[in-house]
Amino acid sequence: MINVALLSKWHVHADDYARQANDNGQIMIKVVWDENVERGQEWAKKLAVPFEQDLKKVLTNPEIDAVIVDTPTNLHKEIIILSAENKKHIFTEKVLAFTVQDCKEIYEAVKKNNVKLMVSLPRLTENYYLYSQQVLNEGLLGKLTSIRCRLAHNGAVPLEGNPNGWLPKHFFNKEECGGGAFIDLGAHPIYLTNRLAGPVKAVTARLQPQSEDEVDVNSVAIIEYESGALGTIETGFLSSGSPFQLELYGTEGALLIEDDKIRLKSKQLGVGWITPETLPDALPLPMEQWVNSIIEGNVPTITDNDVQGLTLINQAAVRSHAQGRRVETAEIMTIKHKVKIRGEKC
Known part of the structure; x- marks a missing residue:
């Protein structure tokens, strides 16, 4: 025990x-x-x-x-x-x-x-991720050229009696959170696309707040991978009814996932879209x-590379937005930081 x-x-x-x-x-x-x-x-x-x-x-x-x-x-x-x-x-x-x-x-x-x-x-344990990885590993998409992942909800849409929406007020505290939608909800698209598309070369991000002093609530990042593929990560707290979407495009086909709907098209499988009859068993949470x-x-199947890769994209995205430019991940990997004490603003 x-x-x-x-x-x-x-x-x-x-x-x-x-x-x-x-x-x-x-x-x-x-x-x-x-x-x-x-x-x-x-x-x-x-x-x-x-x-x-x-x-x-x-x-x-x-x-x-x-x-x-x-x-x-x-x-x-x-x-x-x-x-x-x-x-x-x-x-x-x-x-x-x-x-x-x-x-x-x-x-x-x-x-x-x-x-x-x-x-x-947790999404690295889901059957749709495992199926996506299987499709890539089997070469059914050919060379991966583009990947897109979107995850958004309406947590910051104002409600009657609560101008911040249903998310707790402290989720908009930049000092405590380090950011808003991108660092929190956007984490899932980040670690999924990192795992599927491989090492990241550069990040260009726009982290849109509702006002100057607030955290981002609507965010997009363009990711350049070392393979030459491009990625788009979309997230936000201002979208009602937005489905989860994961899209992979390659020289031989495409894989489209929208919530529980999965479609695959591959030159190697004939003409038209197919829906997989079975998916891999999910891994333990x-x-x-x-x-x-x-x-x-x-x-564990979730590794320190997954964890540090998630922080790497977030750190690069914050710098990209603040400086209005494309940021190469090599810049981030060479930064040495002071040890932060409790309460110090990050």
Whole structure:
């Protein structure tokens, strides 16, 4: 049994991870900590476990084996490294950190302390992604020339009595989040296209806010891959009824995915579109993979390359938007950052 501490209910997926933990026969939630004491106490009461206000007491408790981190993103580095140094395994929400350098420092601490870190990138376990990868691997599209992925919702569309929409107000706090739609919801198109299209050469992004002081709520990035393919990533918090779309185009065919509708056209399969009769079985969700890595020593399918590649695109996109230019990823990989302290603006 893995005894787990829940560290913060800040992220909108925190309840989901608590539910997944409770549904997993190998996990026992033992305690809640939250940087917001009132929120943490309420959550602990709901889960029928103790609340501990002192993070150090949680992390030094020998009965705690692991932590699930759903703090503000700007606290990830500090709290995850502290957790690793106290020999706690770590499950956390994307993104891992704001910079590639911070990601590297986190992974160094994880490796040094021999603990398991999992970042939740769940769409890499879905059957449509696995089918897309299979189609590419079998060469049914020929040479990949273009990839597009769109994921958007209406979370910032004003509602009666709530001008911010249904997303929590703190999701628009740039210091805590590091950005808006692109860094949060856009993460899914980013890590999917990274995995399917390969190493990235350059990024050109427009991260559109509703006003000068707000985070982006409607964003697009053009991605140049080392292979020569081009990618388009679209996301936003202002789209009602927008379907999830993943499109791959190549010299021999095309694969179009819109929600649960999948169509493939390939010169190698004859004329016209086909709908696959079967799809690959989905892989275990990130939390299950994390548990299996701790107990069985299994190697997760979600890797540190996936995690750091996600931060790399975000970091390049922020620079591209701020400077109004195309940014090569080689620029980002050579940047050295100061160690950030809690509360420092990123």
